[in-house]
Amino acid sequence: MSTAPAEPSVFEIPIVVTTADIDDMDHVNNVVYLSWVQDVALAHWRACATPEMLETLGWMATRHELDYLRAAVLGDAITARTWIGTVDSRRFERFTEIVRTADGVVLARGRTLWLLVSRVTGRITRITPELRARFPASVV
Known part of the structure; x- marks a missing residue:
């Protein structure tokens, strides 16, 4: 799995571990890490997308890869970081570090692979150059 590039366009959110996160x-719990991956991806989408994009488009994960390296415990302050990898007309690759x-x-x-979905039709839709340009990538 890729590590953060030297000069990525990184988006971050703060998280504090709560009692509900502890197993x-x-x-x-491992499932909580995955929810943080989704949380930072969604926050990044909301920060970069236009209001029209937010209203008409959404994302569907098709693959998650998650390597657990160390444990987080109650009260830990966490930073969830994400950046964009390879993007083509159908798939959006996103890397995350906790x-x-x-x-x-x-x-x-x-590492997660995402497909863009039309909220209007419920179908997978193409990633346009306009949408792609809203997310500076570290890998093109």
């Missing part, structure tokens, strides 16, 4: 092993803010340790690293 019976006293660390963040980082412990205090020391910069990467706790999880992921």
Whole structure:
């Protein structure tokens, strides 16, 4: 799985680990990491898309790869980071890192492939150059 490029266009959101995130092993449950991957992707989409895009388009994940490297625990401040990889007319590759803010340790690293979906028809739609231009990529 790819690591962050030297000068990516990175989008970040802060997260604080809560009691609801903790499993019976006293660390963040694996499913929670995946929800953070989705949360940062959605926040990035909302930050970059036009109001019309937000109203008429959405994303569907077709593949998630997630490597769990270290545990997060209750109260940890986390930074979820995402950046765009390869984009073609059908697929949108997104990389994510879940980082412990205090020391910069990467706790999880992921890659997701997304398809663009029309909210009007419910069908997969092409990624236009206009949409693509709203997301500076580190890999073209």
